[in-house]
Amino acid sequence: MDLTLFFQEQQKLLKQVTLEPKRYLYSLIDWNQRLIGIIGQRGVGKTTLMLQALKEQYGSSDQALYISVDNPFFKTISLYEFAIHFEQLGGETLFIDEVHKYSEWSSHLKAIYDGTQLNVIFSGSSMLQIHAQEADLSRRAIIYHLANLSFREYLWLSGNGQFAATTLSELLHNHVAIASNIADQIKPLKHFQDYLVCGCYPFISEGADTYHIKLISIVNQILESDLPYVTQVPITQIDKLKKLLYLLSESAPFEPNISKLSAMTDISRVTMGDYLRYLEHASLLIRIPGSNKGTGRIRKPEKIYLYNTNLANAINKTPHTGTSRETFFVNQIRSSYYNSRKLVDNSIVLGLTGDFLVDGTYTIEVGGKNKGFEQIKGIDNAYLAVDNMEIGFKNKIPLWLFGFLY
Incomplete structure (x- = not known):
């Protein structure tokens, strides 16, 4: 040989x-x-x-x-x-x-x-x-x-600054100093908007004009080639899975109704759960479970997000702003915990009060610049992750800064 x-x-x-x-x-x-x-x-x-x-x-x-x-x-x-x-x-x-x-x-x-x-x-x-x-x-x-590129890695790859990663604890407690240091060197909000549209994959270095074309090609390769190889999903089901992804891209954070999804995609109820799991393993979507903390409290149903904001922009050219914010946050938190080697993944679940409970400790509400603390008032370790804000104050943290966790 x-x-x-x-x-x-x-x-x-x-x-x-x-x-x-x-x-x-x-x-x-x-x-x-x-x-x-x-x-x-x-x-x-x-x-x-x-x-x-x-x-x-x-x-x-x-x-x-x-x-x-x-x-x-x-x-x-x-x-x-x-x-x-x-x-x-x-x-x-x-x-x-x-x-x-x-x-x-x-x-x-x-x-x-x-x-x-x-x-x-x-x-x-x-x-x-x-x-x-x-x-x-x-x-x-x-x-x-x-995982896909963090916002921090995107900045380095695109030649807009090399910055150190931070832990979640450091970010929450020292976010003003961290954000101020970064904002002294670049305009983070401008680059953040670019990242949300086409910055999650290294081939952005080959140019933005063909970025979404390449990303759609990757999605097709995953569905048409990798998925059948690994899971034995019949080729006849692939178009239905594409339709499922498109439906998810159109929705606000999706609370899965299996019967409704089955009817809309012509995928049987029996296999829908398996297919959602396969798509999550393929890094095409992320499922966030409801929190089960608190005796006697009603458990929230899980929510489904596309894996990152670039997918939403490639599949559906006008993604929902609120969904994009939450998708970015979910993606960066989940990605930063991928290699934490925990027996049970509790990196991020839906909060009983705020939007999310992170690492079983921190309640985070995600929103726009004018978001207030009403929904998380009186909650220990509660923070706002706010869009369109360069530097935060006290428990109000710029959303873009959560892109520096890895």
Whole structure:
């Protein structure tokens, strides 16, 4: 087996990759682990992140190799056999892209882990359910979730300033100083409006004119290619799922009525719950559960948001302003907690009083500049996240600042 062509292709790719800027996840990954998985939606930068790691750690050495298993070559050869041959040639680290496109990928990764000394970094769709795999990769692989660009990362990528990320606690307690420092260097409100329309994906660096066309193409690839691969959803259902996404884009924060959704999309009630879960795993929507705190209090029904504001702008050119505000907030909070390794995800739920309860502690009401404290009056640890405000005051915080959490 001759690997020359793979190394030649790798050198071409590495020439196109710069080491800066790096996505936030790069510094969170423990690159010393033997089996690392990076999952995320198409277009968020998984391939670039892996190539940056390869370039920084190995340069042009032949001890590391990047492969994409959607290459037709891997229809004719076992991934496990390929890995063994690479190790025999002196290989140390194998970077495997698009792993979800390879049949029985989990069994092959387990065999590589158990049968070789190779380090393996693999990437795949955010739909991959590692803990559900028969090969039981959950005991072997360290999995990281790569979210879309934060507002902070967008500013860096677009050449509008490099700023440090902040924790939620720091943001809530020191937001005036943090926002003032940023506002001294840029006009955050101007850039924030651009970000909401077309700033959540790294390919914004290729220009805004074709951004939504590329984003719609990614949505189609997820629905028409990735979804059937990973979940075995019949191709005949894909158009119905597209209609479902469009209906969600038209709505204010959507409180799901399964019967109504089924009737509007011609998707059966039995499968609707599964399809909503698949779309969430695919990072096309986010479901926020109702809070169950408080004895004897009525639990709010969950709400459904599109995954980010760019999707809403690409699918529906005139998204609801209030929905966009909440979608941004939900996306940035949920994304900042993706790799927190908690047994139960309580990063954000619907609040019993304000809009959201974050980390089980902070009540947040999201609104416009004139939003008042009436709905959260008398509540401990309650804050307003306010749009169209450059610098806040006391418990009134600029909405855009929540884009600096990762």
